[in-house]
Amino acid sequence: MxxxxxxxxxxxxxxxxxxxxxxxxxxxxxxxxxxxxxxxxxxxxxxxxxxxxxxxxxxxxxxxxxxxxxxxxxxxxxxxxxxxxxxxxxxxxxxxxxxxxxxxxxxxxxxxxxxxxxxxxxxxxxxxxxxxxxxxxxxxxxxxxxxxxxxxxxxxxxxxxxxxKGRLVATAMRTQDCSHSAGPERSPGDALFAWWRSVTDHIDAINAGRERAFDRVQATINTMQSGADGLASNARMVCGFRLPEDVPPETLEERLRACAREFGVEVRTTGHESAxxxxxxxxxxxxxxxxxxxxxxxxxxxxxxxxxxxxxxxxxxxxxxxxxxxxxxxxxxxxxxxxxxxxxxxxxxxxxxxxxxxxxxxxxxxxxxxxxxx
The missing domain is CATH 3.40.630.10 (Zn peptidases)
Structure with a gap:
């Protein structure tokens, strides 16, 4: 010894x-x-x-x-x-x-x-x-x-x-030609927030009836940015998700991408860890x-x-x-x-x-x- x-x-x-x-x-x-x-x-x-x-x-x-x-x-x-x-x-x-x-x-x-x-x-x-x-x-x-x-x-x-808990980090982005703010077109920021509302609606449905924090999906916006250079406008959102044992990161990622297609948003993901x-x-x-x-x-x-x-x-x-x-x-x-x-x-x-x-x-x-x- x-x-x-x-x-x-x-x-x-x-x-x-x-x-x-x-x-x-x-x-x-x-x-x-x-x-x-x-x-x-x-x-x-x-x-x-x-x-x-x-x-x-x-x-x-x-x-x-x-x-x-x-x-x-x-x-x-x-x-x-x-x-x-x-x-x-x-x-x-x-x-x-x-x-x-x-x-x-x-x-x-x-x-x-x-x-x-x-x-x-x-x-x-x-x-x-x-x-x-x-x-x-x-x-x-x-x-x-x-x-x-x-x-x-x-x-x-x-x-x-x-x-x-598990984890997934997602970066949502949209870039488009500049347009007048009084016009009918949705801005990149509008598109990201519409995407986020769709994602959180899905998460609320998952969490229904779940009492323990360990069993719930947690979603947080970490950073947001938007801007324009006179020709193109853009927006970027980084968000984090904490996941229970029955929600693998790959499953949530599929949902994030489905919502992104609906609103014309690009999504990139990192930090995949299962609970x-x-x-x-x-x-x-x-x-x-x-x-x-x-x-x-x-x-x-x-x-x-x-x-x-x-x-x-x-x-x-x-x-x-x-x-x-x-x-x-x-x-x-x-x-x-x-x-x-x-x-x-x-x-x-x-x-x-x-x-x-x-x-x-x-x-x-x-x-x-x-x-x-x-």
Whole structure:
């Protein structure tokens, strides 16, 4: 077994503060990846940076390795400079909640647990999670086959996230010759709003009788633009859709395009992700829930209306999986993003317990897993 470590709380806080202090907006994560790798090495991990730019920290028990547990977080953040400071037991800074707090908690939890013989722990800081492409997770999805996975996202120290809604992002556009505004012809903006009304009527019909937010289609206009140069006028609308399990993005996309043809609108789509949810009986959910109880908490099981790298990897990996991490997700992407240090430290202890019990449960199985890292 790799040596389990007792890590002083001050070290755990320093690692988090150091990583949060290192900017890592999506597409510019390299400096933070190197900081993460440096701290991982100091905790006894071996590290690599893969071809996608992901930071991978490995901790292995005595060979042969029969099972691998992935702790998959993300190291990128949305834009927004929030001065990093610790005040009243709270660490402020961009990424403290989403999701460097969960990532550091997984790194320290794995180090505190150590890897039993036959088990390899992989703590991964993926790049690009905050983009619609999620390049880091997609690269890993096609090369890694863990036997269990904890996704590092804020759930609260006593929360376990069972699933996330799906997603589709659509850009609707129309360009036409300029005409007098007093004339009878519909403007590009008029066409887009007519398209949007048709789309939302369809969504209202889907949502009829559905009470839970997780079961409803959510539609939001993100940006709108219109203009003219004297010869041509144009309008552009970007909208996002959050989807329940029974509405695949491809199904909604077909409807968007049908409505677009009716109103002479062009539609382009990105960010296709299907909803995914696991059960409370999932081994990862059970391990995290038991660990929360052991730390004096009452587990809260959650279904989130957002989307995460869980949506990317879970349908392919088909292993026990759930999301966990310290922090209040209501603070994601806000100018007041901050995390309770006490909650962060408690989550490390939860992860330590959960990884240990997961390893115990996985070891009796004999079929080896496979991993490819190139």
């Amino acid at each position: 790799s040596t389990a470590q007792h890590i002083d709380d001050s070290i755990a806080v320093r690692i988090l503060e150091d990583l949060v202090s290192t900017p890592s907006v999506s597409g510019s994560e390299r400096s933070a990846v190197e900081v993460f790798a440096r701290h991982a090495v100091s905790l006894g991990f071996t590290t690599e940076i893969d071809a996608a730019g992901n930071a991978i920290a490995r901790l292995a028990g005595r060979a042969p390795i029969h099972r691998r547990i992935a702790l998959l977080g993300h190291i990128d953040t949305v834009p927004g400079d929030i001065p990093v400071r610790i005040d009243g037991g709270v660490l402020h800074g961009r990424g403290s909640v989403d999701a460097k707090g969960p990532l550091c908690a997984m790194l320290l939890g794995a180090a505190s647990c150590g890897a039993p013989d036959g088990i390899e722990l992989l703590v991964i800081g993926a790049v690009g999670e905050e983009t619609t492409e999620s390049p880091g997770a997609r690269f890993l999805r096609d090369r890694l086959r863990p036997d269990a996975c904890i996704i590092g996202e804020p759930s609260g120290w006593d929360g376990v996230t069972l699933g996330y 995914y949810a696991t059960l409370r009986t999932d081994p990862v959910v059970r391990a995290l829930s038991a660990a929360i109880r052991a730390e004096g908490g009452a587990p809260r099981h959650k279904l989130k209306t957002g989307t995460a790298d869980l949506n990317v990897v879970a349908p392919v990996w088909r292993c026990p999986i759930a999301a966990y991490g310290p922090g209040d997700s209501a603070l994601d992407h806000t100018p007041d993003e901050h995390i309770s240090i006490d909650e962060y430290l408690r989550s490390i202890r939860v992860i330590t317990r959960a990884v240990s019990s997961l390893a115990d449960e996985l070891l009796p199985r004999t079929a080896p897993c496979t991993i490819e890292t190139h």
